[in-house]
Amino acid sequence: xxxxxxxxxxxxxxxxxxxxxxxxxxxxxxxxxxxxxxxxxxxxxxxxxxxxxxxxxxxxxxxxxxxxxxxxxxxxxxxxxxxxxxxxxxxxxxxxxxxxxxxxxxxxxxxxxxxxxxxxxxxxxxxxxxxxxxxxxxxxxxxxxxxxxxxxxxxxxxxxxxxxxxxxxxxxxxxxxxxxxxxxxxxxxxxxxxxxxxxxxxxxxxxxxxxxxxxxxxxxxxxxxxxxxxxxxxxxxxxxxxxxxxxxxxxxxxxxxxxxxxxxxxxxxxxxxxxxxxxxxxxxxxxxxxxxxxxxxxxxxxxxxxxxxxxxxxxxxxxxxxxxxxxxxxxxxxxxxxxxxxxxxxxxxxxxxxxxx
Amino acid sequence: xxxxxxxxxxxxxxxxxxxxxxxxxxxxxxxxxxxxxxxxxxxxxxxxxxxxxxxxxxxxxxxxxxxxxxxxxxxxxxxxxxxxxxxxxxxxxxxxxxxxxxxxxxxxxxxxxxxxxxxxxxxxxxxxxxxxxxxxxxxxxxxxxxxxxxxxxxxxxxxxxxxxxxxxxxxxxxxxxxxxxxxxxxxxxxxxxxxxxxxxxxxxxxxxxxxxxxxxxxxxxxxxxxxxxxxxxxxxxxxxxxxxxxxxxxxxxxxxxxxxxxxxxxxxxxxxxxxxxxxxxxxxxxxxxxxxxxxxxxxxxxxxxxxxxxxxxxxxxxxxxxxxxxxxxxxxxxxxxxxxxxxxxxxxxxxxxxxxx
Numbered sequence: 001x002x003x004x005x006x007x008x009x010x011x012x013x014x015x016x017x018x019x020x021x022x023x024x025x026x027x028x029x030x031x032x033x034x035x036x037x038x039x040x041x042x043x044x045x046x047x048x049x050x051x052x053x054x055x056x057x058x059x060x061x062x063x064x065x066x067x068x069x070x071x072x073x074x075x076x077x078x079x080x081x082x083x084x085x086x087x088x089x090x091x092x093x094x095x096x097x098x099x100x101x102x103x104x105x106x107x108x109x110x111x112x113x114x115x116x117x118x119x120x121x122x123x124x125x126x127x128x129x130x131x132x133x134x135x136x137x138x139x140x141x142x143x144x145x146x147x148x149x150x151x152x153x154x155x156x157x158x159x160x161x162x163x164x165x166x167x168x169x170x171x172x173x174x175x176x177x178x179x180x181x182x183x184x185x186x187x188x189x190x191x192x193x194x195x196x197x198x199x200x201x202x203x204x205x206x207x208x209x210x211x212x213x214x215x216x217x218x219x220x221x222x223x224x225x226x227x228x229x230x231x232x233x234x235x236x237x238x239x240x241x242x243x244x245x246x247x248x249x250x251x252x253x254x255x256x257x258x259x260x261x262x263x264x265x266x267x268x269x270x271x272x273x274x275x276x277x278x279x280x281x282x283x284x285x286x287x288x289x290x291x292x293x294x295x296x297x298x299x300x301x302x303x304x305x306x307x308x309x310x311x312x313x314x315x316x317x318x319x320x321x322x323x324x325x326x327x328x329x330x331x332x333x334x335x336x337x338x339x340x341x342x343x344x345x346x347x348x349x350x351x352x353x354x355x356x357x
Numbered sequence: 358x359x360x361x362x363x364x365x366x367x368x369x370x371x372x373x374x375x376x377x378x379x380x381x382x383x384x385x386x387x388x389x390x391x392x393x394x395x396x397x398x399x400x401x402x403x404x405x406x407x408x409x410x411x412x413x414x415x416x417x418x419x420x421x422x423x424x425x426x427x428x429x430x431x432x433x434x435x436x437x438x439x440x441x442x443x444x445x446x447x448x449x450x451x452x453x454x455x456x457x458x459x460x461x462x463x464x465x466x467x468x469x470x471x472x473x474x475x476x477x478x479x480x481x482x483x484x485x486x487x488x489x490x491x492x493x494x495x496x497x498x499x500x501x502x503x504x505x506x507x508x509x510x511x512x513x514x515x516x517x518x519x520x521x522x523x524x525x526x527x528x529x530x531x532x533x534x535x536x537x538x539x540x541x542x543x544x545x546x547x548x549x550x551x552x553x554x555x556x557x558x559x560x561x562x563x564x565x566x567x568x569x570x571x572x573x574x575x576x577x578x579x580x581x582x583x584x585x586x587x588x589x590x591x592x593x594x595x596x597x598x599x600x601x602x603x604x605x606x607x608x609x610x611x612x613x614x615x616x617x618x619x620x621x622x623x624x625x626x627x628x629x630x631x632x633x634x635x636x637x638x639x640x641x642x643x644x645x646x647x648x649x650x651x652x653x654x655x656x657x658x659x660x661x662x663x664x665x666x667x668x669x670x671x672x673x674x675x676x677x678x679x680x681x682x683x684x685x686x687x688x689x690x691x692x693x694x695x696x697x698x699x700x701x702x703x704x705x706x707x708x709x710x711x712x713x714x
Contacts (some may be wrong), residue, residue, distance in 0.1 A: 019358070032510065032701060035511060036700070134507070152390075153681075162421055258616070305672060305680060306676070307495075308671075311669075312666070319663070323662060327506060327510050336692075337692075
């Protein structure tokens, strides 16, 4: 093992919005990051499938630039892989292989974690590798570590949150500017807050993925994203997924009652097991989730004996999300464990897996 | 070093409200705590200067009960000391001696940390001991780790919070029940939220102590509690410390303007250094701090590039505060470092101290 003051060498995979901001901060904030990590963080290699995206980025002289992420993780002497490519493939294979080789991984890839988190956790535990993913939920809002570590001694009964910035921005625009659903979506696309194909956000898929990750940390169980209800039985937009069915008239009617409509991701421990949903709800303005504005995220944990703990912050944005990625990198450099360290795990028998190795 | 699955043996000093709740949870939540810690937490010894306070507490068969806290920390094979006696002495000497001996310490003692934090940190770094104190600020609200670790990559410019439950409860009562200051204080005393001598809370001393701890983690500097301004130059209660000068007419006038009065603890990075104060302020209801009700705490961090991150939760209460204490114990058992690990430290030369040893 390297000396604690030797540089902590990372491979950064992907130079999209978050990847660029991460590379940028690694250079600009090197002093602060070294303090946080207890040793310098070195950007050993960066993998950019589209090298043009590196333009304008001031990389350190020693940083290797490679087009192939598979080659990047083979660079000798790496301490951690930071996967910010997104998507299931090849990100999934690369993360899996790195963990299998006992290497630490930081990822913001919520879709990958929701789809394959249990397998990745099992691999990491068997190989003694660490996997951190704070940026996968809440962007720059510290949701996961609060749940797993700070509330480690709390029996969490319920997690509720506004965890998709796009749909929240759209509902804000419908309310504030009295736009119809279509016009609000178009405005979000123009503002860069919604994709050309917005179904991931609008249908609640993105929030459901994030809820799967929250459920793992709050309740110790990996559930299937398909088990998260995304079609409301009643209330605004009932019968259609996500906010597809929310009309301007629903927003106006809620407003007339002094209420707001927010997309609420909620998971609750019940006698029949964990119940999870992502659906639009009309809520009271005193509800902490009513305070989520624009792309802001708010998550509330209800538990015994801590009562209610709330965290709010920027749910998206390159620099804010990069700060969460880099907090994970610093934690790994200090020798801390996986994001799930501290959280309950017995429900899926993962502790038994780990104990058996 | 003991095997990672050997019990993590703690000495618990003090059986006041938080100490009792901690002992209780160590027994009742043993399974969850073992998961969080990665190994069983064993209550090896408990020090109770007033043994009658142990009545009704179901202690494990193997737990030693001692009246003398000095003797308790000498029990062989301890992994950590949990100091919940409060006060400066003998708590200060015991914590100091434990750290000097290289032993890990968890404390909720904000007054001790504010008065002697820099010396304790120096001792801990020189001895290679770990000191954690999440419960010292915010009770069951995860404020310190969020600041130090989750925002490690963020340059914090300002910390603002409502961090004293007693004065907040009093202001709530003045507003809600139209009580005068004296009647509201009396009601708080009857409800158990204020001491017979309430000056620690009412004069802003408790909040100033907590702000000193927040400043260390946000800005890397230990400041003197005396450097925290507790007398407002203008606004409600100006000219007197804390809420001493806030009258029912101030609360009514604020209400007439649609505002609320809260005691705001604030520290800000300025060109002239760090400016810190604990004073009553009339604030807009949209200010997140206006949402602090009763003994609830709210802390807001403003920084670059994360924007604004808010944390809210129960600011007091035995079980909630005990949960924060036990999250620290679990973190130590997993091998994590001190509460300041991850936070900036260069400003006071502490990193140099550590590097020199």
